[in-house]
Amino acid sequence: MQRRKLLTGIAAGSIGLTAGLTSISAKRTGKKNGQYQNPVFEPIFADPSAIRTDDGQYYAYATMDNWGSDRGGWHIVPIIRSTDLVNWEYVGDAFDSVPDWYENGTAEFVWAPDIAQYDGEYHLFYSLVDFSPEYNWEHQSIGVATADSPAGPFEDQGEVLQGSDVGVGNSIDPMFFVDEGSPYLIWGSFDGIYLVELARDGNGWEYVGTPVQIASDRFEGPYIIERNGWYYLFVSSGGCCGGPDDTYQVEVGHSRSLDGPYVNQRGEKLTDAPGTLVIDDDEQFGAPGHNAIVEDDAGRDWMLYHAYDRDEPGFVHGVPRRPLLIDPIQWRDGWPRVTTRTPSLYQRRPVDSR
Numbered sequence: 001m002q003r004r005k006l007l008t009g010i011a012a013g014s015i016g017l018t019a020g021l022t023s024i025s026a027k028r029t030g031k032k033n034g035q036y037q038n039p040v041f042e043p044i045f046a047d048p049s050a051i052r053t054d055d056g057q058y059y060a061y062a063t064m065d066n067w068g069s070d071r072g073g074w075h076i077v078p079i080i081r082s083t084d085l086v087n088w089e090y091v092g093d094a095f096d097s098v099p100d101w102y103e104n105g106t107a108e109f110v111w112a113p114d115i116a117q118y119d120g121e122y123h124l125f126y127s128l129v130d131f132s133p134e135y136n137w138e139h140q141s142i143g144v145a146t147a148d149s150p151a152g153p154f155e156d157q158g159e160v161l162q163g164s165d166v167g168v169g170n171s172i173d174p175m176f177f178v179d180e181g182s183p184y185l186i187w188g189s190f191d192g193i194y195l196v197e198l199a200r201d202g203n204g205w206e207y208v209g210t211p212v213q214i215a216s217d218r219f220e221g222p223y224i225i226e227r228n229g230w231y232y233l234f235v236s237s238g239g240c241c242g243g244p245d246d247t248y249q250v251e252v253g254h255s256r257s258l259d260g261p262y263v264n265q266r267g268e269k270l271t272d273a274p275g276t277l278v279i280d281d282d283e284q285f286g287a288p289g290h291n292a293i294v295e296d297d298a299g300r301d302w303m304l305y306h307a308y309d310r311d312e313p314g315f316v317h318g319v320p321r322r323p324l325l326i327d328p329i330q331w332r333d334g335w336p337r338v339t340t341r342t343p344s345l346y347q348r349r350p351v352d353s354r
Contacts, residue, residue: 035346036086038285039309039323043067045078046306046322047112047173047221047290051122051150056352058082058294059150060304060324061094061113061124066317077113077126079151084352085294085302085326094124094145094154101158104139105130112221112290115150116176118183122147123205124154125185127172137170138163142187144205157204160185161196166211168194173221173290179258186233189220192271193235195259214260215253215270221290225301230254232336233262235275236289241320244286244308251275252336265335276335279305282342285325286310293329298351301329301336307343326350 031037047063064076077094098110108131116123124145130136141162145154163171169191176198177184183198185207193215197208215222219235226232232254238247253262253270261269265276279288288307295301306322308314313321327338327347338344 031346034349036326036349037346038325038327038344039307040086040326041080041088041324043071043312043316043323044319044321045080045324046320048292048304048306048324049112049114049175050292050294050304051115051117052294053117053150056083056297057150058085059091059115060088060292061115062306062324063112064098064110065319068317077110077124080324081151085296085304085350088324091151094126094152095156099128099143099145099156099158101143101156102128102130102139102141104162104164105136107131107141112173114175116178117150118176118178122150122154123176125160125174125176127174128159129172137190140169140171142171142174142185146203155203157202160198160205161207163191166194166196166207168192168211175222175224177224177258179226184258186214186222186224188215188222190217192217193219193222193233212259213271214262215275216272218274219251219270223291223293224258225293227331228334230256230334231258231262233260233270233275234278234291234293234336235270236291237274238287238289240287240289242287243314243320244281244310246287246308248287248289248307249280250278250289250291250303250305252278254334276337277341278336279303279327279338279341279343281307282340284310284345285343287322288325288343296350296352300351301331302350303327303329303338 044065045062050060079091080088082088109129111127113126145156147154170189174187194211196211221236223234255262285307291305
C-alpha cells in the first residue's frame, strides 16, 4: 500500500535524489493583484494539520521530513505560522528527537500530526512509525504531546493507542474531534478508518471502549468537520508517495452522526464505496491529498493539503517533495469541493481583516 512505498524508497535511498529546492518555476505567469500562488510553502510540508488561534494567527504542522542540509536537515514535526494562510514562516520543530516510548521495534519516524486546542492546552497527536525492514505495521502507534503555546515547546505524554492492542493495522494518521463535549480519536490507513472515544490519563490520553469502523481500507488521512448538522469525513485514497504521477486524491462522505454511516453523494457507504471527489491531480500538481481545513475571517473554509509540483523534482534527499498548497472549499448542494476539483495555480487570497 501507499505508505509501504515511502518506507521502501527511503530505506533504499535511491529514488531520484536531488538538491533541487527552487520555489516557483520562472515560466509561470498570470498572477493578478489580490491573488496568491500555489505552493504556499516549500520544499516539503506533507500531511498538514492546522489551527487558528485566538489572535488570528494560523499554525500548521507536518510529517517529519528531510528538508536538506541548507534547510536544517531533518525536521521532527515542523511548525510554520501565518497571518493570511499564504505567507508562512518556519517557527521550529515540535520535537527535538523521536519519542522513545515505542516498545515493539525501532520507531524512527513521526508522521501525520494533528493539532487541537482542548481544556486550555494544545494537544498534538502523532503517528509513531516503526521503520524496520519488514515495516512493523501491526504495531504502529499513536501518541500525544502537549504545550501551552501552539509554537511549543511540546512535552511528550506518550502512547494513546497501539494498533496491535486495538486490532487496527497501520494505526497512523490521527485526528482529534470533540462532539457534544466528548473527545474522540479518528485514525487509520490500509486496515480502514476507525473512531474511538478518548479519556484523559493524567496529562495524556487513553482510548475507551471498542473502535468503530467508519470507512474502508481504501482510505487514510481522515479529517472531520461539522457543518449545518452534518459531519463531513474527508479521506485520501490511492498511492501517496511514489511521485507526481501517483494516484492520491481527496474524497468525502457525510453523516448525521459522528460514528456514521458516512455516505457519498450517491448514498453509498464509505465502508463499501468510494467517497465523493473533492480534489484530484492536474497538469501542474500531482497526487494531492491528506488535508486539513480552517476558516478565514469571512467564515470561508480553506483546505490545506500537500501535492507534488510537476515543475520540481519528485524527490529530495530521498523523501517525496510534497509542498503545502491551499484552496478554498466551495459548497454546492451541501457538498464540499475545490472549485475545479483540481489544485489552483492562482487563486483569490483568503480574507484577512486585520
